[in-house]
Amino acid sequence: MASAKRFGAFSYVGRNVKRRSLRSAITVTGISVVIAFFILFASISQGLKDDIMEEIERQKEALLEQRAGFITLMILDPFSSNLFNGSELEQTDQYVKDYCAEHNTTGEAYPLAVNFLKSEEPDSDDMFLLFGIDPEKGVKYDFITFNNETVSLEGAYLSPTGGAEILLGNNVLQSNYPGVGVGDKIDIETVSYIAGASAILDNVTVTGILAPSIIYDNFAAMPIEYLLENTGLYDNATNEYFYMFISIWVEDASLIDFAELKAGIKDIAGLTDRDISDNENYIKRTILAHETEIAEQEEMRRTVDGWLLAVIVLLSIITVVGISNTMLMSVTERRREIGTLKAVGISKARIYQLVLGEAFVLVLISLIIGGITGVALAEYFDSQYDAEAGGIFFAPTNLTPFVLTYVVCISIGVAMLAALYPAWQAARLEPTEALRYE
Amino acid sequence: MSEAIIRMKDVRKTYRLGKVDIHALDGVTLEIQSGCFTSIAGASGAGKSTMLHILGCLDHATSGEVHVNGRNLSEMGDSELTAFRKRNIGFVFQFFNLIPTLTARENVLMPAMFDREKKAEKADELLKMVGMSHRTEHHPNEMSGGERQRVAIARALINDPPMILADEPTGNLDSQTGKEIIDLFRTLSGEGKTIVLVTHEKDVARFADRIITVKDGKVLDG
Ligand SMILES: Nc1ncnc2c1ncn2[C@@H]1O[C@H](COP(=O)(O)OP(=O)(O)O)[C@@H](O)[C@H]1O
Ligand SMILES: [Mg+2]
Numbered sequence: 001m002a003s004a005k006r007f008g009a010f011s012y013v014g015r016n017v018k019r020r021s022l023r024s025a026i027t028v029t030g031i032s033v034v035i036a037f038f039i040l041f042a043s044i045s046q047g048l049k050d051d052i053m054e055e056i057e058r059q060k061e062a063l064l065e066q067r068a069g070f071i072t073l074m075i076l077d078p079f080s081s082n083l084f085n086g087s088e089l090e091q092t093d094q095y096v097k098d099y100c101a102e103h104n105t106t107g108e109a110y111p112l113a114v115n116f117l118k119s120e121e122p123d124s125d126d127m128f129l130l131f132g133i134d135p136e137k138g139v140k141y142d143f144i145t146f147n148n149e150t151v152s153l154e155g156a157y158l159s160p161t162g163g164a165e166i167l168l169g170n171n172v173l174q175s176n177y178p179g180v181g182v183g184d185k186i187d188i189e190t191v192s193y194i195a196g197a198s199a200i201l202d203n204v205t206v207t208g209i210l211a212p213s214i215i216y217d218n219f220a221a222m223p224i225e226y227l228l229e230n231t232g233l234y235d236n237a238t239n240e241y242f243y244m245f246i247s248i249w250v251e252d253a254s255l256i257d258f259a260e261l262k263a264g265i266k267d268i269a270g271l272t273d274r275d276i277s278d279n280e281n282y283i284k285r286t287i288l289a290h291e292t293e294i295a296e297q298e299e300m301r302r303t304v305d306g307w308l309l310a311v312i313v314l315l316s317i318i319t320v321v322g323i324s325n326t327m328l329m330s331v332t333e334r335r336r337e338i339g340t341l342k343a344v345g346i347s348k349a350r351i352y353q354l355v356l357g358e359a360f361v362l363v364l365i366s367l368i369i370g371g372i373t374g375v376a377l378a379e380y381f382d383s384q385y386d387a388e389a390g391g392i393f394f395a396p397t398n399l400t401p402f403v404l405t406y407v408v409c410i411s412i413g414v415a416m417l418a419a420l421y422p423a424w425q426a427a428r429l430e431p432t433e434a435l436r437y438e
Numbered sequence: 439m440s441e442a443i444i445r446m447k448d449v450r451k452t453y454r455l456g457k458v459d460i461h462a463l464d465g466v467t468l469e470i471q472s473g474c475f476t477s478i479a480g481a482s483g484a485g486k487s488t489m490l491h492i493l494g495c496l497d498h499a500t501s502g503e504v505h506v507n508g509r510n511l512s513e514m515g516d517s518e519l520t521a522f523r524k525r526n527i528g529f530v531f532q533f534f535n536l537i538p539t540l541t542a543r544e545n546v547l548m549p550a551m552f553d554r555e556k557k558a559e560k561a562d563e564l565l566k567m568v569g570m571s572h573r574t575e576h577h578p579n580e581m582s583g584g585e586r587q588r589v590a591i592a593r594a595l596i597n598d599p600p601m602i603l604a605d606e607p608t609g610n611l612d613s614q615t616g617k618e619i620i621d622l623f624r625t626l627s628g629e630g631k632t633i634v635l636v637t638h639e640k641d642v643a644r645f646a647d648r649i650i651t652v653k654d655g656k657v658l659d660g
Contacts, residue, residue, distance in 0.1 A: 006558060007540075007547040015539040340535040343496060344549035345524020345597070347517055431496045435531060435605075 009350070013357040016330065027326045027362055032370035034315045034322075035411055039374025040381065042403045045308040047382070047396035049301055056297045063290040083233070083242035095268045096248050099261055107250035110139045111243050113224050115231065116191040118198065120176045128172045130190055132224035136160050140249035144215065151216075155182030155208030162223030164204045171217040173209055182206055192231045193244060199231050312410065319411065320418040323359050327422035331355060335429060342431040351427040359419030363412055374407075375399060442469035442505075443601065443632050444493050449502030451488050451655075462488040463499070464655035470634060472600070475627035477635045477646035485655040486636040487605055493634070494527050494603045495519045507600065524549065528594025530604035534586040536578040536593075543574040546592045557596060564592035568622060584615035591622055601632045608642050620645045 017024050084092075093109035100107035113132030119125070131146075133139045135158040138147025148157040151167075158165050166188070168177070177186050185203045192199065210216040225241055228234050233242040248265075250256055331338065338351065346354075384394040451463040462485045470476050470493075478486045491497040492504060495511055504511040507526050514522060536545045546561040565571050568588040578586055587607060594602050604623070608616030620635075620642060627633050627647070635646060643649050651658040 006556070007544040007551060009551045011544070012537075012540070012548070012551055019539050336535065337537055340531075340537075341548070342520065343494075343523065343529050344593070345520055346549070346552070347520045349517075350552050432491050435491075435496075435535070 009354065009357070013354060013361060016334075016354075016358050017361050020330070023326060023329070024362060027322050028366050028369065030322045031319055031363060031366035031411075031415070032373060034318050035366055035370025035407065036374035036377055038312070038315050038407050038411065039371065039399070039404070040377045040397070041308060041311045042407055043374075043378040043397035043399040044381065044395045045304050046400060046403050047398040048304045050398050051396060052297050052301045052304070056294055056301075059290050059294045059297065063294070083244055084246060085235075085238075085240040085242055087240070089243055089246060091268050092246055092248075092265055095264055096250075096261070099264060100250055100256065103255045105250060105252040105255045107248060107256075108137075108140075110134060110137055110247045110249065111224050111241075112139055112245040112247050113227050113231075113233075113243065114193055114245055115227060116193075117172065117176065117220055118189040118191055126175070127191060128169070128176070129219050130188075130227070131219065131221045132227035133158075133221055135162050135165075135223045139247060146221070152211040153208040154211070155206070158207060158221070158223055162226050164201065164226060165207045166204045166220055166222045167208045167210055168206055169210045169216045169219040170212045172220050177206075180206055182209060190227070190231060197232065201230050316410070316414045319363075319414045323362065323415045323418035324421055326362065327355060327359055327419045328425065330358065331422045331426045334426075335433075336435070338426050338429050339431045339433060339435050342429065343435065348427040351429075352423045355423035355426050356416055356419050359415050359422075360412070363415035367408060367411060371404075371407075441472055443472040443507055444468075444470040444634070445503075445505040446489075446493065447503040449489075449492060449499045449504060451485075451492060451497070452500045461655050463492070466502070466652075466655070466657055468650060468657055470632065472632050473627070473630050475623065475633040475635070475645075475647045476650060477637060477643040477648070478650045478652060479637060479640065479643040480652035480658075482638055484638075484652045486638070486652055488655075489652065490603055490605050490634065490636050494529065495523045524597055524599075526599050526601055528597070528599045528602045530587070530590050530594050530602060530607045532606035532609040534578070534583070534590045534610075536586055536589060538578050541575050541577055542570060542581070542589045542592075545578070545589055546596055548593060549596050561592070561596060564595050565589070568592045582615075583611050584618060587611065587615075587619050588622065591619070591626075595626075600630075601634065602626060603634045603636075605636045606638070607635065608637065608639070613641070616642060 089109065089111055096107045096109050111132075111134055115130040115132065116127035117130045118127060131139070133146065135148075138145070138150070140146075151157065153167065158167060166186075168180075173180060180186055184206050186206060187200065187202045188204055190199050190201060191197070204222070210219070224243075225234075228241045228243070234240070235242070248261075250261075341351065341354075378397040378399050381394045382397040385396050386394075446466050446468050449463055449466045450461065453460040453462055464485075466485075466489060478489060480486050488497075492499050492511075493506060495506065495514075498512065506522075509522065511519070537548060540548065542565060543558070543561050546564055547557060550557045562571065562574060565574055568591050570585060570588050570592065573581060573585060573589070578589070581589070590607075591602075602623070607623075608619055611619065623633050623635060624645065633646075635642070637643050
């Protein structure tokens with residue numbers, strides 16, 4: 001029976017918890033419930049915050065995407081006879097490159113011709129879009145990047161040197177050229193943007209058929225210089241091509257000043273009488289939408305934190321009341337005993353340790369019981385939560401080690417604080433007071 | 439003649455109850471020799487317990503000088519007094535003051551519960567010495583009053599103090615049992631412990647080597 005002979009402060013504390021076992025059980029039950037709810041709320045708030053953080057990340061990514069590559073300037077004046085010529089395009093391209101480099105981003109000008117393909121159906125007025133693009137650079141316009149790297153198709157992309165070649169969208173192929181395949185030659189009728197002039201282009205090779213997509217189904221593309229030459233936009237005398245559209249694409253629009261860039265282009269190109277449109281307002285709106293969304297999500301996160309704090313405060317108050325009440329009773333009914341301890345030479349600091357130790361044992365048992373219950377509750381809430389339906393009662397939970405750690409630390413900390421007053425009461429007991437028999 | 443282990447010089451203890459001053463001790467001067475079995479006798483309310491508390495370092499005197507085992511008590515702070523008590527003084531109380539949740543052995547070990555040194559063997563020896571070796575695993579409510587007081591005496595000895603102070607240790611016992619407890623104190627005195635025993639019963643006081651009689655806070659003779 002060697003072990004039964006051992007007796008120290010730990011055994012004494014344990015004996016005191018057991019002495020009033022019903023009272024201890026009630027206290028432990030109460031604090032277990034508190035801890036279980038604490039774990040549940042903490043893990044719910046973590047789960048909600050995870051969702052919010054995910055959404056914020058998504059919005060931030062979208063915001064970055066919006067900033068990158070979303071800028072398009074179109075120089076658009078369909079009724080003018082004074083179109084951009086090739087050297088103006090080059091100047092503009094150089095100006096945009098320099099301007100963007102100065103503003104820590106990159107940008108480029110793309111030549112673009114917008115024509116139409118006439119429908120082959122006898123009575124139809126339908127027209128399909130026919131783009132003339134630089135086969136080497138492709139084109140970047142708004143959210144569309146069309147070049148030999150981004151486009152998926154059957155067959156081959158336009159050859160770099162250009163020529164009588166065409167890429168056909170699915171709808172265009174089926175309505176206008178049924179039975180035609182990659183490598184076949186077709187005759188096409190184009191309608192120019194300028195005054196509706198039409199032209200017939202014979203023996204155009206179908207190099208590729210664009211994979212079905214909403215964007216490209218009613219769309220065809222051919223090398224811009226071939227298209228310009230054959231629609232009367234090439235000057236044999238000066239050897240110049242004439243362009244209607246130049247799309248300007250900037251990597252990060254937030255770094256540049258639209259008005260400044262447009263003014264610069266007008267100066268360089270000497271096109272002061274031209275209208276230059278851009279999508280600055282649209283960009284600003286979408287960026288603003290994302291920023292608003294992010295702000296809202298962050299507000300929500302603060303709200304969740306606020307609720308969690310309120311719950312922690314409420315649960316802490318319950319714990320404080322439970323622990324301090326129990327410990328005060330324990331100390332008060334043991335006045336004589338504590339006085340005896342002091343009389344036989346147990347110091348104040350040791351009395352503190354004994355009382356705090358008793359509260360510690362209570363909260364430790366509660367942590368085990370409440371911990372298991374809380375983890376089970378959190379798991380259950382998570383399993384019942386349906387993200388699609390959006391739970392009214394249940395919620396996503398995330399029980400991270402961090403959450404568990406702070407639940408444990410706060411519970412123990414609050415319990416110790418609550419036991420401090422009863423411990424002080426015990427420590428200040430005069431041994432003579434406690435030994436009085438009257 | 440051995441040297442004085444306790445010296446009190448013009449010690450006063452005044453309690454203030456509302457507007458009235460109660461002079462529980464009213465100028466007490468005395469010396470108690472080391473190893474002496476002394477009893478403090480006197481009627482109820484004479485100031486015996488107050489005196490014992492002061493020389494047992496449980497309470498400060500209002501004025502006067504108290505030396506115990508060579509130390510001036512008025513120079514010591516609260517925590518110093520606590521540590522001093524532990525090393526120098528064992529207490530025995532009228533109502534035994536055992537802890538109900540602890541066994542006899544554990545009660546004996548209680549004053550040493552924070553000590554690194556394990557004293558279980560010593561506790562068993564002490565219980566044997568007070569004739570309680572058959573009760574080591576029993577709780578106080580399973581013991582008679584005399585048995586409880588024996589356990590309490592063993593507890594007072596666990597830290598091996600030179601002095602044992604007892605306040606009415608027989609007050610709750612029948613005279614036969616009381617006699618046995620006094621015999622136990624005699625034995626301890628024979629082993630060199632200084633015993634100070636407070637009692638209002640003349641029958642009990644007369645077993646001591648020396649009787650100090652107290653009345654109205656003053657020492658009458660002794
Ligand atoms: N804490 C106290 N407050 C007020 N009066 C006290 C206190 N302790 C003791 N007394 C008074 O001091 C006197 C001596 O008490 P005490 O030493 O207990 O006497 P005894 O032990 O001889 O019966 C009594 O009149 C008692 O009422
Ligand atoms: Mg008394």
